Amino acid sequence: MTEALSTSGRVTLLEALDRLLNKGVMINGDITISVADVDLIFVGLRVLLASVETADRLRWGIREREPVESLP
Amino acid sequence: MTAAGFYVYCVADGPTGPTIGRKGLQGKEVMQVSHRDVRLLWSEMDAKPAFAEGDVLAHEAVVELAWAHSAVLPMRFGTVFPAREALPEILARLYPRFRVSLDRLAGKVEVGVKVLWEAEAIKEELRALRPGTERCSENLNGGSPAKSYLWRRFQEHLLERGLKEKAADVAGEVNTSLQPWASEAEVKVLRTENLLMSAAYLVRRDRLEGFRTQLGRVKEAQPRLKFLFSGPWPPYSFVGIEEPRGEEP
Numbered sequence: 001m002t003e004a005l006s007t008s009g010r011v012t013l014l015e016a017l018d019r020l021l022n023k024g025v026m027i028n029g030d031i032t033i034s035v036a037d038v039d040l041i042f043v044g045l046r047v048l049l050a051s052v053e054t055a056d057r058l059r060w061g062i063r064e065r066e067p068v069e070s071l072p
Numbered sequence: 073m074t075a076a077g078f079y080v081y082c083v084a085d086g087p088t089g090p091t092i093g094r095k096g097l098q099g100k101e102v103m104q105v106s107h108r109d110v111r112l113l114w115s116e117m118d119a120k121p122a123f124a125e126g127d128v129l130a131h132e133a134v135v136e137l138a139w140a141h142s143a144v145l146p147m148r149f150g151t152v153f154p155a156r157e158a159l160p161e162i163l164a165r166l167y168p169r170f171r172v173s174l175d176r177l178a179g180k181v182e183v184g185v186k187v188l189w190e191a192e193a194i195k196e197e198l199r200a201l202r203p204g205t206e207r208c209s210e211n212l213n214g215g216s217p218a219k220s221y222l223w224r225r226f227q228e229h230l231l232e233r234g235l236k237e238k239a240a241d242v243a244g245e246v247n248t249s250l251q252p253w254a255s256e257a258e259v260k261v262l263r264t265e266n267l268l269m270s271a272a273y274l275v276r277r278d279r280l281e282g283f284r285t286q287l288g289r290v291k292e293a294q295p296r297l298k299f300l301f302s303g304p305w306p307p308y309s310f311v312g313i314e315e316p317r318g319e320e321p
Binding site for chain 1: 314
């Protein structure tokens with residue numbers, strides 16, 4: 001799946017990861033895995049910020065995700 | 073087969089919502105459980121989770137499907153409960169907080185703004201601004217190794233401080249231009265040396281067009297900076313519900 005991602009798809013994935021792993025509702029209770037564990041599982045993706053900087057070498061500009069255009 | 077866990081995606085406004093189908097993690101049916109006027113979206117998990125990128129995209133897709141119809145509070149990725157009974161309990165326990173956040177976020181989207189600069193080039197410029205200290209440095213280079221080591225450390229410290237001050241100025245300028253168009257903002261400066269600014273803005277849907285136009289203006293006014301805009305996202309950065317570890321459920 002990763003290999004098939006386009007550049008903008010890659011950037012979208014990195015942006016999504018940045019949110020999903022660090023933001024959102026965090027409930028304490030009977031959670032079986034912690035955020036730290038998820039970080040460990042994402043060994044290949046842990047260098048998120050570095051990757052964002054790497055994206056600098058790719059084409060930059062106003063990048064938007066598909067849904068932007070379909071908004072009312 | 074008994075489920076090994078119960079994965080939760082988001083809290084959504086309204087007691088019921090459209091059926092999402094088998095679009096959950098591991099291809100599972102996305103289920104909904106409600107309490108008063110809010111609901112929780114979840115699905116069963118077969119085995120102990122070993123998450124991959126596809127799961128992140130599936131989580132995001134389920135949240136977006138719910139978001140197309142109502143305000144949502146996305147869960148942090150990887151929130152799994154061992155017992156199904158825990159799901160209505162969470163809804164009931166946190167209902168007042170969920171309700172307040174859903175009302176605050178209704179009709180709003182998150183826009184991501186990342187701003188990059190070339191930290192090395194900025195440092196070069198800062199060095200050039202301090203010719204006096206450079207001369208001083210040359211004088212001291214002839215001194216003892218300990219003295220010159222300390223001097224170098226001091227110079228590095230000054231440079232770091234200069235970089236931080238400059239970053240605060242430039243990021244402040246960018247933020248000042250964008251903030252009036254947003255309801256709320258989360259801004260981090262220098263998460264890494266080259267990542268000058270990493271921000272999320274909460275924008276009303278009816279102001280999104282104006283915000284985008286403003287982004288274009290800011291980009292034009294700052295030709296030395298590189299911008300990455302993304303969105304609109306569900307309001308991940310603004311849910312405001314993060315129970316500290318150890319808090320009594």
